[in-house]
Amino acid sequence: MGALATRAPLWAPRSLSVREAAARMQAHGVSSLLVEGDPPGIFTDRDLRRWVAEGRPLEAPLAEAASFPLLALPRTTPLLEAVAFMVERGIHHLALLEGGKVVGMVTHTDLVRQEAQLPLLLLRRIEGLVLEGYAREVAGLVQSLLEAGAGALEIGRLVAGLNDALVRRLLAEAERTLGPPPTPYAFLVLGSEGRREQALLTDQDNALLYAEEGHEPYFEALAERVVGGLLEAGFPPCPGGYMATRLHMSLEGFRRAMRGWTEAPEPEALLKAQTFLDLRQVGGELDLRPLEAELLAQAQKGVFLHHLARxxxxxxxxxxxxxxxxxxxxxxxxxxxxxxxxxxxxxxxxxxxxxxxxxxxxxxxxxxxxxxxxxxxxxxxxxxxxxxxxxxxxxxxxxxxxxxxxxxxxxxxxxxxxxxxxxxxxxxxxxxxx
Missing domain, CATH: 1.20.120 (Four Helix Bundle (Hemerythrin (Met), subunit A))
Structure with missing residues (x-):
């Protein structure tokens, strides 16, 4: 992929003003500056537009407006893997490394000129919330990549990244309409989507957890908007009801439910527990790492482990x-x-x-x-x-x-x-x- 990086990256000190950074980008005809520091960061044209739209001062130092840390991959990274990396993180600029040093930059524009055009055009549709036809476009992408000889598992990871970006965009739009969340939450995908092993759009499997009880109306509305958007995009409803419109609960409520599923693993309880063993957070600010450790420890207990083996x-x-x-x-x-x-x-x-x-x-x-x-x-x-x-x-x-x-x-x-x-x-x- 290194052949795409046709010019050396442009660096700027953290103390440079946002105004001076914009002028430097204009003078050099680039859409980003790398920002010195440990770790280094990046200032892009998108950061500049956001800064101006928020009415922030143009004389502020670049360190306040840039994004940290700088995301980078080795120069030898295969093209499709790099695209998947960018899609998963919702970034439009990617630094390339050689010998631990940044040797070039790749942008969406560079990649759209290559065979990566389809996934990046899909990402732009997602950013614009153009939902109609999404499933058809994903199927076309999968078909094209398979015919081009791309690895099936790499395709699955790429599509999972696109689906994640769609969920995050729907969440952002829901928050814009409903207002800021009253307590931190986590939007989860489950099953094959949680494992990043779904390429074509199959039944929705998702859930919503929130930190504190007492805010159910807000999160019911949030779930309705996101699940509704996914339905519009072509994700069929889950026949078993494994969707955030039904599976939304507080952290403590989830802990109680999980204990019930693992301590008395009847067939339906076993299915629910296994589904949540594949959970992956794609949106929200709630830190689920302690909960995931509890979930794994609960699942390791004798009776449940025996049923899981069976x-x-x-x-x-x-x-x-x-x-x-x-x-x-x-x-x-x-x-x-x-x-x-x-x-x-x-x-x-x-x-x-x-x-x-x-x-x-x-x-x-x-x-x-x-x-x-x-x-x-x-x-x-x-x-x-x-x-x-x-x-x-x-x-x-x-x-x-x-x-x-x-x-x-x-x-x-x-x-x-x-x-x-x-x-x-x-x-x-x-x-x-x-």
């Missing part, structure tokens, strides 16, 4: 007599579900806070709960089935004929099924499950 065996891979795949291969049910459930179990078992399935498998291997070879085989299988799922869903199908797979894909699918059977067998023996 649920990891709920989707055995299909039989493959004489090395033949089933006549109808369902990538989600046959391949993704069993690997996701195994990875989630081992994340809880080892106390890992990771969310993405590959990160959970890697963490389990690092702590000795899975062999490095098994974690690698399951990870490769997960990547394969994720790509096959995208191919099937882009055709409006939930299954594929084995004939639609290349010989290499068929062989890797068989290897993945063997790995899942082995991993499930080891888990069954370890916990004495039948």
């Amino acid at each position: 649920s990891a065996l709920a989707f055995p891979p299909p039989s493959t007599p004489f090395g033949r795949l089933p006549p109808s291969l369902e990538p989600k049910r046959h391949g993704l579900f069993p690997i996701v459930l195994l990875a989630r179990f081992y994340a809880v078992y080892t106390g890992s806070p990771e969310r993405h399935t590959l990160d959970r498998l890697k963490a389990a291997s690092g702590k000795g709960a899975l062999s490095a070879e098994m974690a690698e085989l399951l990870g490769e299988g997960f990547g394969l089935f994720f790509r096959l799922r995208l191919r099937a869903e882009l055709k409006g199908q939930g299954a594929l004929s084995p004939k639609a797979l290349s010989p290499l894909e068929r062989r890797r699918a068989l290897e993945a099924f063997r790995a899942v059977r082995t991993a499930q067998g080891h888990l069954r023996l370890r916990f004495g499950l039948r």
Whole structure:
């Protein structure tokens, strides 16, 4: 990606006035200045517009108007990974590093001229709250990236970043209408979106937590606006009701609910607990780190862990007599579900806070709960089935004929099924499950 950085970055001292910084940017024809310091920062044309719109003094030092810290990636970062990084963080300028030093800058304008045009145009639609057609545009993006040879998991991460940006934009608009939140809150995405493993838009899975009770009307209205916006953008409602319009509660209310789900894990309670084990915060100022640690500790208790292990065996891979795949291969049910459930179990078992399935498998291997070879085989299988799922869903199908797979894909699918059977067998023996 370094070839995109055609000019050296322009630096400015923290004491430079905002007025002088704007003049320097105009003189050099750039849309950003890097601001000296430890850590360094950045001052962009967007920062300047915001500063002026707020009526702030132009003689103020640059340190007051700039954004800190400067976000950067190595110069060798692949293009799609860099785009995903920018989308996730909602930034339009990215510094490039070589040998620990900033050697160049990449902007949205640079990337729109490259193959990154589609995701960045989608991000601009989100910023303008142009919701109609969002789902169709995402499907087109996924199709284009797959045909261009992009990795399926990288596509999933990129789309998750776009969806996160949409939620944050809807939250900002809701706060503008309803007023500032009366107590800190956290907007959560759950399930595959929480794991960053959703590419095409499937059912909403989200929730809303807030610090103090007594402010329910405000957060009910906030949830209605965000969920409504997601529906307008093309996210179908969750048939099970896992949406913030129903799942909104105080922190203490959530703690009570979670204790109930884990201490008496009936089927519905087990499903709710597992869904929240994949939570990821995408908006709001409430710090959920203490709550996430409590959630993980609660899930590690004996009775719940036993049920979690049993649920990891709920989707055995299909039989493959004489090395033949089933006549109808369902990538989600046959391949993704069993690997996701195994990875989630081992994340809880080892106390890992990771969310993405590959990160959970890697963490389990690092702590000795899975062999490095098994974690690698399951990870490769997960990547394969994720790509096959995208191919099937882009055709409006939930299954594929084995004939639609290349010989290499068929062989890797068989290897993945063997790995899942082995991993499930080891888990069954370890916990004495039948």
